[in-house]
Amino acid sequence: xxxxxxxxxxxxxxxxxxxxxxxxxxxxxxxxxxxxxxxxxxxxxxxxxxxxxxxxxxxxxxxxxxxxxxxxxxxxxxxxxxxxxxxxxxxxxxxxxxxxxxxxxxxxxxxxxxxxxxxxxxxxxxxxxxxxxxxxxxxxxxxxxxxxxxxxxxxxxxxxxxxxxxxxxxxxxxxxxxxxxxxxxxxxxxxxxxxxxxxxxxxxxxxxxxxxxxxxxxxxxxxxxxxxxxxxxxxxxxxxxxxxxxxxxxxxxxxxxxxxxxxxxxxxxxxxxxxxxxxxxxxxxxxxxxxxxxxxxxxxxxxxx
Ligand code: GDP
Numbered sequence: 270x271x272x273x274x275x276x277x278x279x280x281x282x283x284x285x286x287x288x289x290x291x292x293x294x295x296x297x298x299x300x301x302x303x304x305x306x307x308x309x310x311x312x313x314x315x316x317x318x319x320x321x322x323x324x325x326x327x328x329x330x331x332x333x334x335x336x337x338x339x340x341x342x343x344x345x346x347x348x349x350x351x352x353x354x355x356x357x358x359x360x361x362x363x364x365x366x367x368x369x370x371x372x373x374x375x376x377x378x379x380x381x382x383x384x385x386x387x388x389x390x391x392x393x394x395x396x397x398x399x400x401x402x403x404x405x406x407x408x409x410x411x412x413x414x415x416x417x418x419x420x421x422x423x424x425x426x427x428x429x430x431x432x433x434x435x436x437x438x439x440x441x442x443x444x445x446x447x448x449x450x451x452x453x454x455x456x457x458x459x460x461x462x463x464x465x466x467x468x469x470x471x472x473x474x475x476x477x478x479x480x481x482x483x484x485x486x487x488x489x490x491x492x493x494x495x496x497x498x499x500x501x502x503x504x505x506x507x508x509x510x511x512x513x514x515x516x517x518x519x520x521x522x523x524x525x526x527x528x529x530x531x532x533x534x535x536x537x538x539x540x541x542x543x544x545x546x547x548x549x550x551x552x553x554x555x556x557x558x559x560x561x562x563x564x565x566x567x568x569x570x571x572x573x574x
Contacts, residue, residue: 271529271530271531272501272528272529272530272531272532272533272534272537273312273534273571273572274531275311275312275533276308276309276311276312276533276534276572277571277572277573277574279304279307279308279311280305280308280349280572280573281573282304283301283304283305283308284342284345284346286300286301286304287301287341287342287345288342289342290340290341290342291340291341292341293330293341293345295331297341298327298330298331299327301326301330301345302323302326302327302330305322305323305326305349306319306323309322309323309535309538311533312533312534312535312538313504313505313532313533313534313535313536313539314535314538314539315505315508315535315539315542315543317542317543318356318538318539318542318543321356321542322352322356325352325355326345326348326349326352329348329352330344330345330348346573349573350569350570350573353538353565353568353569353572353573354565354566354569356538356539356541356542357537357538357541357548357563357565357568357569358541358547358548358563358565359565360565361562361563361564361565361566362522362547362548362549362563363549363562364494364549365493365494366463366464366493367493370454370458371403371454371457371458371462371463371464371465372463372464372465372493372494373454373464373465373467373490373491373492373493373494374391374464374465374466374467374492374493374494374495374496375450375467375469375483375486375487375490375492375494375495375496376388376466376467376468376469376496376498376524377469377471377483377495377496377497377498377514377518377520378471378497378498378499378510378514378524379471379472379473379474379475379499379500379510380411380470380471380472380473381471381473381500382471382498382499382500382526383498383500383526383527383552384468384469384471384498385408385414385417385418385421385468386421386526386552386555387498387524387526387550387552387560388404388418388421388466388468389404389418389421389422389424389425389427389557390425390552390557390558390559390560391466391524391550391560392404392422392425392427392464392466393425393427393557393558393560394560394561395464395466396425396426396427400463400464401461401462401463401464402427402462402463402464402465402466403427403428403429403430403453403456403457403460403462403464403465403466404418404421404422404427404428404429404430404466404468405429405430405431405449405450405453405465405466405467405468406418406419406429406430406431406432406449406468407446407449407450407467407468407469407470407486408446408468408469408470408471409432409444409445409446409449409470410470410472410479411470414468414470415429415431415432418431418468419431424557425557428460430449430452430453430456430457431449432444432449446469446470446482446485446486447482447485447486447489450467450486450489450490451489451490453465453467454490467486467490467492469482469483469486470482470483475510475513475517477517480513480514480517480518481517483514483517483518484517484518484519487518487519494521494522494549495518495519495520495521495522496520496521496522496523496524496549496550497511497514497515497518497520497522497523497524497546498523498524498526499511499523499524499525499526499536499540500526500527501525501526501527501528501530501532501534501536501537502527502530502532502536503532503536504532504533504535504536505535505536505539506536507536507539507540508536508539508540508543508544511523511540511543511544511546512543512544515544515546520546521546522546522547522548522549522550523540523541523544523546523547523548523549524548524549524550524551524552525537525540525548525550525551525552525563526552527552527553528551528552528553529553529554529559537568547563548563548565549562549563550562550563551563551568
């Protein structure tokens with residue numbers, strides 16, 4: 270993808286310099302490690318992640334991993350690929366469904382992260398897996414948020430549960446998002462939906478009240494999965510925001526949005542290592558189908574393509 274174009278090019282140049290070498294000297298390995306370090310830093314990868322990555326590559330390149338089948342340049346590519354897969358989380362982390370009753374997925378993240386769009390994309394993806402999702406509008410802060418989820422739900426043909434007069438949490442309840450979330454699960458049971466996707470309120474910046482609201486919803490409905498949605502284009506801020514949501518709300522997995530953007534993409538490479546939580550889904554465009562499980566191995570291959 271465009272997002273990693275610079276990183277891809279720089280790594281390719283680094284590997285090119287090794288081509289034709291019969292054996293790598295310590296100086297070759299040092300130079301390579303330095304170039305990889307610069308490439309990652311320029312791509313906005315968080316410094317602790319860069320350090321760990323480069324140290325691992327250097328150690329393995331220096332070590333006894335001599336393969337008869339691969340020349341030194343190929344060996345470095347292989348090591349870098351494997352280390353990329355490692356920092357991206359290793360295995361693909363799949364959704365965990367509830368054993369009984371509807372699976373509850375809660376989305377959290379900043380305003381503009383792409384949460385509402387993502388909610389609909391996830392709903393469509395689940396529908397294509399044979400599930401019957403229900404979207405839930407718990408962002409009662411922004412006047413237009415409920416409407417926006419309804420529009421997106423309409424695009425993918427998935428119903429939206431929203432606080433309307435008559436529904437719990439509706440006007441007569443003062444628009445209480447915790448009540449809406451709780452009532453939506455009852456609604457899902459009544460209407461035989463097997464997955465509930467709760468879209469929560471976002472703000473432009475990290476905000477204690479917003480965190481508390483999301484934490485309250487989480488405590489009340491005990492979701493099977495809490496997904497933190499983050500715009501991959503916001504660079505290092507993605508890592509700071511992820512940490513704040515981890516501390517304030519807690520989450521099980523990360524969704525990276527706007528991976529089709531032309532930003533440097535370091536966030537995508539850092540968030541797993543920094544938070545310890547896996548990237549589970551990737552959103553990569555304006556179309557409702559621009560969405561899939563996040564596969565660390567495929568992402569690493571694309572970066573090294
Ligand atoms: P929310 O405030 O977190 O609910 O964010 P929205 O879902 O409203 O998205 C904010 C903007 O980002 C909208 O203009 C979306 O069309 C756009 N957007 C969302 N996801 C993606 C994506 O994966 N790629 C691109 N290019 N744009 C996206």
